[in-house]
Amino acid sequence: MDGFAGRRSRPRWFSLASTAALLALLIAGEPARACVVYLTASISGPTTVYEGSTVTWTATLTAVSDPAGHFPSPYISGGSFNWTSTGSPLPGSTSGYNQSFGSSAPGASLSFDRTFTYNQNGTFQQTLQATATVKSGSPSFSGTDSACVTKTITVLNVPPTLTGFALTGNQVRAGAGQTLGATLAATDPGADTVSFTVNGAFAGQSLDATPGATRTAGTTVGPFAGPRGTEHVLTAQAKDSDNALSNTLQQTVNVVGPQFDTNYGTSGIIDAGTAQWLGDPTITPLDVTNATPDGNLGGLTDLTLLSAVIAGPDASQFELLYFTPGTVLAAGEIAHLAIQFTASAIEGAKTATLTFTTDQNAPLGQAGDQFVFDLTGYSALVPLVPSHDPPGQNWEPTAEIPEPSSLAAWLLIGAGGAGYAVSRARRMSPRAPSTRE
Numbered sequence: 263m264d265g266f267a268g269r270r271s272r273p274r275w276f277s278l279a280s281t282a283a284l285l286a287l288l289i290a291g292e293p294a295r296a297c298v299v300y301l302t303a304s305i306s307g308p309t310t311v312y313e314g315s316t317v318t319w320t321a322t323l324t325a326v327s328d329p330a331g332h333f334p335s336p337y338i339s340g341g342s343f344n345w346t347s348t349g350s351p352l353p354g355s356t357s358g359y360n361q362s363f364g365s366s367a368p369g370a371s372l373s374f375d376r377t378f379t380y381n382q383n384g385t386f387q388q389t390l391q392a393t394a395t396v397k398s399g400s401p402s403f404s405g406t407d408s409a410c411v412t413k414t415i416t417v418l419n420v421p422p423t424l425t426g427f428a429l430t431g432n433q434v435r436a437g438a439g440q441t442l443g444a445t446l447a448a449t450d451p452g453a454d455t456v457s458f459t460v461n462g463a464f465a466g467q468s469l470d471a472t473p474g475a476t477r478t479a480g481t482t483v484g485p486f487a488g489p490r491g492t493e494h495v496l497t498a499q500a501k502d503s504d505n506a507l508s509n510t511l512q513q514t515v516n517v518v519g520p521q522f523d524t525n526y527g528t529s530g531i532i533d534a535g536t537a538q539w540l541g542d543p544t545i546t547p548l549d550v551t552n553a554t555p556d557g558n559l560g561g562l563t564d565l566t567l568l569s570a571v572i573a574g575p576d577a578s579q580f581e582l583l584y585f586t587p588g589t590v591l592a593a594g595e596i597a598h599l600a601i602q603f604t605a606s607a608i609e610g611a612k613t614a615t616l617t618f619t620t621d622q623n624a625p626l627g628q629a630g631d632q633f634v635f636d637l638t639g640y641s642a643l644v645p646l647v648p649s650h651d652p653p654g655q656n657w658e659p660t661a662e663i664p665e666p667s668s669l670a671a672w673l674l675i676g677a678g679g680a681g682y683a684v685s686r687a688r689r690m691s692p693r694a695p696s697t698r699e
């Protein structure tokens with residue numbers, strides 16, 4: 263706390279007694295003074311504060327005698343003062359700071375507290391101007407004096423505080439071009455507007471300059487690209503109208519999505535084995551699953567099997583069983599499908615392709631990634647014999663049975679109920695053996 267002595271003006275009126283006292287001073291050889299009891303003023307308060315601060319100023323008014331003390335115990339006998347604050351911009355209210363005051367005790371001072379709230383940074387001059395009747399008892403003096411004191415206060419800007427950064431979600435579906443809503447909130451003790459950024463890009467502003475109020479803004483972030491597993495880190499920040507930057511807050515957006523997989527992987531060869539002409543087709547299980555590691559996030563991770571198309575020169579011999587276009591697999595779900603291969607009358611290897619169209623890396627239900635498998639099978643013109651494998655397992659050629667020389671011979675064997683034989687080894691599936699019904 264420090265004070266400032268105010269300038270003084272001459273007392274306006276002298277009584278006979280004070281005149282006599284002044285004469286006495288002159289007789290005593292002291293220098294003549296224009297005022298013998300005068301008013302002093304001081305104000306105390308901080309020199310530097312932050313915007314939004316409320317500052318209490320203390321004004322002290324004192325009636326002072328001449329230095330030699332010829333007018334002991336001077337006192338204030340009523341008056342008024344006025345507080346003003348100048349500067350640009352002005353602090354809060356500057357009105358209502360006029361005040362009248364009464365008398366002080368002889369030899370005592372009068373003190374008054376006044377508060378100002380500085381809502382904006384800047385430099386301000388705080389001025390107290392007081393006028394009072396000053397008196398002393400013996401020798402008697404009564405006069406009017408005024409005093410004025412000014413003090414400078416520097417108000418510093420305060421950066422805003424980013425208090426909120428929220429998204430409407432933290433996951434987006436891979437390939438869907440999704441955006442998310444974002445809301446931002448900040449406070450500022452000053453009379454500043456606030457703008458926001460996300461990753462350095464403008465993200466809205468609030469024109470509310472109410473000191474201390476929470477400013478909010480909303481924006482849209484994204485779209486978020488990248489394959490499943492991509493992380494997008496968003497950093498938000500606020501800036502006040504004095505260009506002061508706030509703290510930062512972060513949000514992470516994860517790109518999630520379905521993940522197509524089968525018991526054959528995501529591509530490759532599905533060997534349907536060997537089927538006999540006019541015999542039963544082979545049935546090769548094909549399990550399609552949604553193997554996403556992202557958890558069951560509903561539409562974010564659901565896998566839609568939009569279509570499955572078998573094409574190629576021998577497509578008619580292959581059929582996908584148990585499949586319904588548009589099947590939706592939640593995370594971890596499995597569609598138990600099967601490849602049915604029916605032999606033709608033309609012996610030899612048969613090929614086709616099976617193409618699944620899914621919504622992986624696409625909006626839910628819309629065409630995205632495709633997965634293509636090569637289907638192979640062998641059409642045999644001869645019957646097969648069971649191997650030594652347990653029931654339901656592979657059919658193997660019986661080595662002990664000699665290979666016949668013609669189809670007619672095999673047909674004769676079959677018609678006689680003598681058993682089966684094969685002319686060649688059945689081509690084996692490396693991963694998912696065919697079954698026969």
Ligand SMILES: [Ca+2]
Pocket residue numbers: 313381382383419420452453454502504
């Ligand atoms: Ca400011």
Ligand SMILES: [Ca+2]
Pocket residue numbers: 313419420421422450451452453454502503504506
């Ligand atoms: Ca500010």
